[in-house]
Amino acid sequence: MTDVDRRQAAIRILLVDDNLLDAKATVHAAMKLRIANTIDVVADGGAALDYLRRDPTETPRPDLVLLDLDLPGMDGRDVLATMKSDPELRRIPVVILTTSADEADVLTTYDLGANAFITKPGGLDGWLEVVSKIEGFWFTLVELPPK
Amino acid sequence: MTDPDLAAPSDATTRDVTGQKQALVEARAKEQLWRAVLATAVDPIIVIDQTGTILEANAATSRLFGYEQPALVGSNVSMLMPEPYRSEHDGYIRRYIETGEAKIIGIGREVEAQRADGTLFPIALAVSEVVDPAGNLYAGIIHDLSDLRAATDSLRRANEQLEQRVEERTAALEQSMEELARSNRDLEHFAYIASHDLQAPLRNVRQGLELLDEHLLATVGSRFDDEAEELRGLVVAAVSRMEELIQGLLMYSRVQRGSSPSRRVVDLAELADEVVKQLRLDLDEAGAIVVTDDLPAVLADPVQLRQVLQNLIQNAVKYHAPGRQPKIVITARGIDGQWAISVADNGIGVNSSLHERIFELFRRGHPDYEGVGLGLSIAQRIVERHGGRIWVNSEPNEGATFTFTLPKESTT
Numbered sequence: 001m002t003d004v005d006r007r008q009a010a011i012r013i014l015l016v017d018d019n020l021l022d023a024k025a026t027v028h029a030a031m032k033l034r035i036a037n038t039i040d041v042v043a044d045g046g047a048a049l050d051y052l053r054r055d056p057t058e059t060p061r062p063d064l065v066l067l068d069l070d071l072p073g074m075d076g077r078d079v080l081a082t083m084k085s086d087p088e089l090r091r092i093p094v095v096i097l098t099t100s101a102d103e104a105d106v107l108t109t110y111d112l113g114a115n116a117f118i119t120k121p122g123g124l125d126g127w128l129e130v131v132s133k134i135e136g137f138w139f140t141l142v143e144l145p146p147k
Numbered sequence: 148m149t150d151p152d153l154a155a156p157s158d159a160t161t162r163d164v165t166g167q168k169q170a171l172v173e174a175r176a177k178e179q180l181w182r183a184v185l186a187t188a189v190d191p192i193i194v195i196d197q198t199g200t201i202l203e204a205n206a207a208t209s210r211l212f213g214y215e216q217p218a219l220v221g222s223n224v225s226m227l228m229p230e231p232y233r234s235e236h237d238g239y240i241r242r243y244i245e246t247g248e249a250k251i252i253g254i255g256r257e258v259e260a261q262r263a264d265g266t267l268f269p270i271a272l273a274v275s276e277v278v279d280p281a282g283n284l285y286a287g288i289i290h291d292l293s294d295l296r297a298a299t300d301s302l303r304r305a306n307e308q309l310e311q312r313v314e315e316r317t318a319a320l321e322q323s324m325e326e327l328a329r330s331n332r333d334l335e336h337f338a339y340i341a342s343h344d345l346q347a348p349l350r351n352v353r354q355g356l357e358l359l360d361e362h363l364l365a366t367v368g369s370r371f372d373d374e375a376e377e378l379r380g381l382v383v384a385a386v387s388r389m390e391e392l393i394q395g396l397l398m399y400s401r402v403q404r405g406s407s408p409s410r411r412v413v414d415l416a417e418l419a420d421e422v423v424k425q426l427r428l429d430l431d432e433a434g435a436i437v438v439t440d441d442l443p444a445v446l447a448d449p450v451q452l453r454q455v456l457q458n459l460i461q462n463a464v465k466y467h468a469p470g471r472q473p474k475i476v477i478t479a480r481g482i483d484g485q486w487a488i489s490v491a492d493n494g495i496g497v498n499s500s501l502h503e504r505i506f507e508l509f510r511r512g513h514p515d516y517e518g519v520g521l522g523l524s525i526a527q528r529i530v531e532r533h534g535g536r537i538w539v540n541s542e543p544n545e546g547a548t549f550t551f552t553l554p555k556e557s558t559t
Contacts, residue, residue, distance in 0.1 A: 021351040024358055099347050122350045122390075124357040 010037040011139055014051060014062035016079065017097070018043040018071050025124060026066065026097075029131035035139065045074030049082060052089055060147060061092060064138050067114075069098040069105060077112060084113035091145045093138060097130075191289040197244060197282050199223045199237050211291055213263035224287075229261040240285075252276055252285065257292060269296045338400035342393045349393065353386050388519065392509075395521035399508070402451065402528045410533070413449045415442035415488065419477055422456045426464070433464050435473035442479050445486055445553050451529045452553075456490070458522040459549050463492035465516060468544065484555050485535065491548040497541040505539065526551070 013036045017023045023041045030036050040062070042048050052061065065083070069076035076096065083089040093115040098105065101119045109117055121130050138144070185192055191208035195201050204219040212219075212227055225236040243249055251258075255273035262268065269292040277284040356379065363369070416439060423430065423437050430437065437460070445452070460475060467473035476491045497505060497512065505512050506527045511520040523537075530537045530551045541547035 019347070019351065021354050021358070025354045028358060028361065099350075120350070123353055124361070127354075 012038045012060060012062045013064050013066060015039055015041045015066045016048040017068040022120060025127040026131060029127040033132055033135060035135045045071050045079040048079050063144055065092055065094045066097045067094050069096060069100055080109060080112045080114055193224060193287045195224045195285050197240060199225060199240055227260055229259055229267055268293045335400050338396055342396040345393050349386060349389055392519045395519050399521055399525050399528060402525060402532060409448050410446045412444050413447050413452055414444050418453055419456060422453060422460060426460055429464050433467055433473050435464050435475060437475045440478040443486060447533055447553055455526045455529050458526045459490040462522060463490055463494060466494040468495050485552040486555055487550050487552050489548050489550040493546040496543045496545050497539055497547050498543050502539050
């Protein structure tokens with residue numbers, strides 16, 4: 001795929017975050033940078049798995065999951081573990097996006113199969129930078145698995 | 148025999164009669180003396196023969212044992228003892244006569260005695276043997292040890308109680324110390340969790356404001372009028388201050404997490420250079436110069452020691468005197484097996500009433516200066532964790548010298 005093809009392909013991102021202002025900031029940055037055609041936001045782990053397990057012929061699976069760790073009920077670690085042990089979902093790259101910078105969280109999530117770990121930035125400029133780098137890496141540089 | 152008196156030849160008979168009379172008088176006098184002593188003695192005195200029969204028992208014996216004197220004389224002395232000695236006493240005497248093996252005679256010992264009413268009490272017993280051609284006699288002197296025993300017992304009990312109380316107090320003290328350590332750990336944990344969790348909503352406040360800005364810009368076309376802009380500025384300033392406070396608190400609570408600092412040999416001169424480089428912008432802005440003396444290698448946690456130096460140098464720059472070029476001098480000298488490291492400035496100084504209090508948490512040095520009042524608290528915490536202390540020498544407008552100590556042990 002060329003860059004043009006990529007731009008034309010519908011990039012779909014699932015954002016799992018119960019913090020509405022963080023979610024808004026992420027979406028704001030993505031819109032401003034004209035990155036994804038679709039960013040769907042869910043606020044808890046159960047909803048995330050429901051979203052991922054919908055019939056892919058009707059709603060395509062996301063190209064990337066941005067996953068917060070501290071979620072109500074089933075938390076980000078559970079979602080990650082479930083995804084990575086499910087042959088249907090394990091190929092989808094998962095980027096952990098959390099307030100935590102704890103070494104323990106970094107180690108646990110990579111052990112569970114996380115594809116990247118990012119500590120949430122502060123302020124809109126920070127979000128713009130983070131989202132722009134996510135785009136640069138995952139949607140420009142990296143070859144993603146074909147759907 | 149060579150005694151000259153016995154060899155004297157004169158008047159033998161006359162002298163003999165006179166001698167007999169005189170001996171009789173003397174014997175009577177001795178008898179009276181013996182009776183008087185016996186009757187007056189505070190302690191019981193008993194004389195027995197070889198069958199154990201009591202020949203003499205004084206008034207004190209009767210008083211102590213609770214028998215009438217007539218009931219004692221003629222009875223076997225074993226009546227004054229508890230079993231099994233009561234039954235075995237005759238045997239003791241026989242064995243002594245046969246073998247000369249003494250249990251008490253000539254030795255004396257502490258034994259149990261028994262009163263007429265059956266009660267037992269401790270006595271000291273001394274027995275001497277009186278040699279007599281008609282059969283040897285035995286004189287015993289008894290001393291009641293009840294009071295002494297009672298006193299000893301109560302002393303022992305008092306000691307035991309004292310020991311028990313010491314044990315109880317020690318246990319209580321250990322428990323208090325354990326509780327204190329636990330509550331310290333809890334407090335540190337709390338500070339860490341609290342400051343960590345406080346960060347998230349604060350980030351949201353800042354983010355929310357910025358999103359609001361963007362939204363207004365996109366919809367209304369302009370941000371705020373002047374009044375709204377000022378209010379917004381005040382909110383942002385408050386948020387920034389809160390962020391600084393939380394950052395400081397986090398840093399402060401992190402200092403004591405973990406049991407001991409990870410110490411290694413740190414070249415203080417190198418570390419000071421690094422800190423000066425790091426603070427270059429602040430230093431240049433104030434036109435400050437930093438002079439470092441010959442600085443030693445010390446044993447410390449490098450990250451934490453850097454924090455101490457950084458906080459002290461930052462303060463020295465921040466509190467410089469208007470119209471005077473800031474000069475900061477870093478020196479080290481050895482005292483009492485420790486390194487005393489000083490950061491001296493020529494700034495506005497510290498009022499003597501604040502010399503101790505400026506190390507308190509959230510204590511700001513001066514109302515006209517920005518800051519959250521944690522720099523010196525953190526420095527103090529780090530220094531104390533390294534087994535040192537920190538203090539300030541200063542006069543208002545005469546500059547301030549902050550000195551901290553680090554143990555010298557095995558830095559070589």
